[in-house]
Amino acid sequence: MAIKYALYFHIPFCTHRCAYCDFNTYAGHEALIPQYVEALCREIELVARSAPERLSAHTIFFGGGTPSLLTPAQFEIILKTIHDSYDLTSDLEISLEANPGTVSLDALRDLHDLGFNRISLGVQSANPVELRQLERIHDYFDVIDAVAWARRAGFDNLNLDLIFGLPEQTLHGWQSTVNLILGLHPEHLSLYALTLEHGTPFGRWSQHGLLPVPDPDAAADMYEWAGEVLETAGFEQYEISNWAKPGRQCRHNLQYWRNLPYLGFGAGAHGCAGGLRISNVLRIKTFLERIQSGGLHSNSTFPLSPATVNQTQISTRVEMQETMLTGLRLTREGVSALDFAARFGVQIQVVFGREIDELVALSLLEWAGPVLRLTKHGRLLGNQVFIRFVD
Template identity: 40%
Template sequence: MLGLYLHVPFCSSICNYCNFNRGLFDAAVKTRYVDALEAEIRQARPAAAPPAPADTIFFGGGTPSLLDPDEIRRLIQACEETFDLQPGAEVTLETNPETSTTERMERFREAGVNRISFGVQSFREPELRRLGRLHTADRAVLAAGEARAAGFDNVSLDLMMWLPQQSMSDWKESVDRLIHVGPEHASLYLLELYPNAPLKEDMARAGWSLAPDDDAAEMYLWSLDRLDGAGYRQYEISNVARAGRESRHNLKYWTDGEWLGFGCGAHSTRAGVRWKNVSATEDYISRMSAGETVAVERRHLTADDRLGEAMFTALRLADGVEIAEVSRRYGVDVWEKFGGSLEPFLAIGFLRREGSRLRLTRDGMLMANEIMSVFV
């Protein structure tokens, strides 16, 4: 079953740590972009073929909630008319707290959105200021309440750890406040500074520092234990959820699924082929207007590519990977191929093998990049 990803690159401001494909909001460009995005979606159905089934739509960005609810409705309708969108499909809209009102949330819900994901990042004012965020902690709490008032029963919040000047007690405060707000889902991300991130300059100028690596590990492990006790279940390295509220769209990335990405910079994977759209917004619009292809990178995945990805993406899941199933799917004895390289991680407790299932322990999740390099 396909997942559909729709990229909306516009932001009210550019956060000083962000490396996603985005740009400042421009109303005129937005209108042209939505037209191009709708056209790309509608082109995805071959004339003589039945519509492909899909069961998730994910509006990512950027800040997709900067689109008008009627524009979101148009794009969802284009997906419905191009694909066989299944009953009960998950439709997620990423949003920031400062763009939320109860009225807008109600209109997004009427447009067909049934899951809201808020980029909160922190519930502490000094941290929000250091990150260049536009909202306050109280505004984030209010936004979650507005989503509830609009009828959303599937809300996700993002938090970031290992921020400049962040202490363990600071992190505990944010996690405890998230639990108090009570979303169905939460994502906990470690700050990653890309080479030219403006935040690096801000840190140097202000003398801000990051906590030692051991403190970051303690933050991560403490938060998972705390969320366990609050009724959440970790289902992926960076994600926890109430029962049945895992992100169905993101699970496609971790379970060897297929998805189509629409919009500038969007990636797609289907039938062993991966491609990426042109990144620049104006280039994307121009190509769509001229009837030219927007896919600028395309490659056929080799059998080894697909096997390796099936292993390292599934290992991100708390339940791990079913070795027998992957072996059957790819016609390879997975343990014979990788077992020798994985044994040292089993010996020190970073991996655990339970029957034919292999999974990371929580300590192993801290070493995930090193372990997964076995499959690359």
């Protein structure tokens, strides 16, 4: 069966850098967007040209950063280049990550006309104090507008991102946010625990005792409460941090969790294909230079591009481990022993029998027929499970 790729495009521009963010994104570089769009198109063509055959893709995802800073006309240019370079399936999913403070009804209409069929809004909280603390540029009224405009523009597949475990957040405060968000009737919700990343203002403030964050038990209570409420509201949890109405899972992200091939374009983008895990140079200007002087740095070996700066060969052993790490994030689907045997030609128990038996004995993993998956308890302790599958 021909491989169906997932295509990821990184848009590393933001109007302001949020205090907790450690993504590869830059504020104040928006003047470079036109050049960046050109470079993305060139990278799309170069990678497609280096492939041994014309590639087929079934998902396209613009993430960031703030992809919604690009104009519909710029997206049109990128999408045309993708169409010219890849075979796209008829059920193509095209997702856009958008910041609620950066969308308009007109732009959303244009994007829908271009074929975008999934929008993911970075809401994070409905509480004004929390939004200010996070240094988000939007308030909750922007979220209400963005959702209403997305619906009017024709989008029927909407994700809202929320963060819990925020500074001074109480269970009651979190409940208010979730209840308000449910009133917006999204098809999909992503709930992430705040992590204090080194090098961010939040990381520095907490190091100096200036930022009180909820203890892990309080964050676990928020997570468990949300899981129950979302289930009652008709959502299915399908990944540790993701809930969807039936049939509305994010197909692009499923590709990662199923450890299937994807290509990444743009500054800092990652890819995994052809037995290699690769990543691009982080800085926008270096990305532009490397793509513009593509002849000098040109790598003709698929899936490399002139912007690739890291590449790691994936051994079968590592591919098996990664299949466990990512597949076990899928709370229902888990890792199927049948699929594992079909993919690797060896039984899962032969490779990971000891680890699996121990984790099942600890009630962190369970068998559901041929499917190995996290228990409810295991979902809270995912990292303790995943680490057992790494050498």
